[in-house]
Amino acid sequence: MAMYEGMKADQAAGAGSNRRRMIDLRSDTVTRPSAGMRQAMADAEVGDDVYGEDPTVDALQAKAAELLGKEAGLFLPTGTQSNLVGLMTHCQRGEEYIVGDCYHIFHDEAAGAAVLASISPCPLITDDKGGLSVDAVQMAIKADDPHYAISRLVCLENTVSGRVQDQDTIDAIAEMAHNRGMSVHLDGARLMNAAVASNCSPAHLARNADTVSLCLSKGLGTPVGSVLCGPRDFINRAFRARKMLGGAMRQVGVLAACGLYALEHNIERLADDHRRATRMAEGLSRFPSLGVTHDPDHTNMLFVEPRDEDHAPLLEHLAGEGIVFAAQKPAIRLVTHLDISDEDVETVITAVGDYYAKAGKSLAAAGS
Numbered sequence: 001m002a003m004y005e006g007m008k009a010d011q012a013a014g015a016g017s018n019r020r021r022m023i024d025l026r027s028d029t030v031t032r033p034s035a036g037m038r039q040a041m042a043d044a045e046v047g048d049d050v051y052g053e054d055p056t057v058d059a060l061q062a063k064a065a066e067l068l069g070k071e072a073g074l075f076l077p078t079g080t081q082s083n084l085v086g087l088m089t090h091c092q093r094g095e096e097y098i099v100g101d102c103y104h105i106f107h108d109e110a111a112g113a114a115v116l117a118s119i120s121p122c123p124l125i126t127d128d129k130g131g132l133s134v135d136a137v138q139m140a141i142k143a144d145d146p147h148y149a150i151s152r153l154v155c156l157e158n159t160v161s162g163r164v165q166d167q168d169t170i171d172a173i174a175e176m177a178h179n180r181g182m183s184v185h186l187d188g189a190r191l192m193n194a195a196v197a198s199n200c201s202p203a204h205l206a207r208n209a210d211t212v213s214l215c216l217s218k219g220l221g222t223p224v225g226s227v228l229c230g231p232r233d234f235i236n237r238a239f240r241a242r243k244m245l246g247g248a249m250r251q252v253g254v255l256a257a258c259g260l261y262a263l264e265h266n267i268e269r270l271a272d273d274h275r276r277a278t279r280m281a282e283g284l285s286r287f288p289s290l291g292v293t294h295d296p297d298h299t300n301m302l303f304v305e306p307r308d309e310d311h312a313p314l315l316e317h318l319a320g321e322g323i324v325f326a327a328q329k330p331a332i333r334l335v336t337h338l339d340i341s342d343e344d345v346e347t348v349i350t351a352v353g354d355y356y357a358k359a360g361k362s363l364a365a366a367g368s
């Protein structure tokens with residue numbers, strides 16, 4: 001599916017010098033590094049980070065840890081590896097983590113914790129906003145019985161499908177888990193969106209999680225990178241797990257420089273992405289058969305669910321206009337990001353309107 005989506009965007013963009021700029025709404029991972037970010041890469045001071053000698057990586061790790069209110073940070077190539085290193089450092093073989101069934105760690109990371117680390121997932125059904133309840137997590141914690149896996153870790157996520165999670169519930173789950181001798185890892189791939197949307201510091205949102213993984217390559221707009229943050233002794237142990245997984249990189253300050261640039265320039269502007277998602281949802285709501293879902297807590301995402309017969313023709317029409325929607329079914333996730341402007345939002349609304357106007361005319365013609 002991901003392969004199909006990629007080919008589709010490329011085909012729609014065309015080839016060589018005729019390549020046109022696309023309005024790509026599939027994900028906030030599709031951004032290209034800005035001129036300022038590329039300059040920061042070019043200017044980065046670097047060293048061999050496996051020897052701990054890259055000053056730009058050190059600066060990024062320190063900055064991320066400070067923002068998230070943790071003692072230390074570790075730079076990793078991806079959010080998937082950051083989560084896996086976190087799980088491997090929290091849990092031993094035969095232990096388990098409790099997690100929402102739609103969370104990325106459980107659902108979208110190729111079962112890495114089970115395959116590579118013999119850590120067992122205990123997935124729980126989330127509510128319609130992506131949340132878990134304290135009671136459900138508490139009930140899932142296993143008794144100390146040799147028949148059972150050892151419940152070691154609770155994994156939470158914020159945002160979930162763009163939705164800011166209820167902080168009181170996160171805090172209550174964390175408190176209960178800690179009282180039961182467990183740790184809490186937060187997949188904060190888009191925690192900065194949650195922080196900006198709820199006008200809270202990221203450190204406040206993460207304060208009851210032992211460890212947090214923050215992605216730099218989503219709304220923050222870097223080409224690569226995540227930072228795992230937590231207590232210093234935890235991060236020292238995580239260093240070994242990263243090495244084991246092949247994630248220890250050398251003069252990687254050129255990439256860390258993008259992350260530093262993003263943390264300095266691209267956090268507050270997430271509010272623009274949220275405003276644009278809201279505006280797009282308002283504009284698209286004019287077409288009832290598009291089935292738009294967007295609540296105020298949805299940050300930079302909205303969802304549309306076109307009727308089955310419209311699904312392929314709508315996407316084809318939009319591709320012809322230089323607009324890429326993901327080919328998911330039935331609901332399609334639309335994501336605003338650094339490379340989507342106010343004008344792009346209006347272009348999308350107009351193009352969808354044109355599709356429904358044409359579809360209406362051909363229906364009328366077929367009926368006449």
Ligand SMILES: Cc1ncc(COP(=O)(O)O)c(C=O)c1O
Nearest residue numbers: 078079080081104187189215217
């Ligand atoms: C919530 C969440 N966590 C983790 C990841 C993994 O990040 P990466 O693609 O860098 O491995 C993603 C990726 O989209 C995500 O959405």
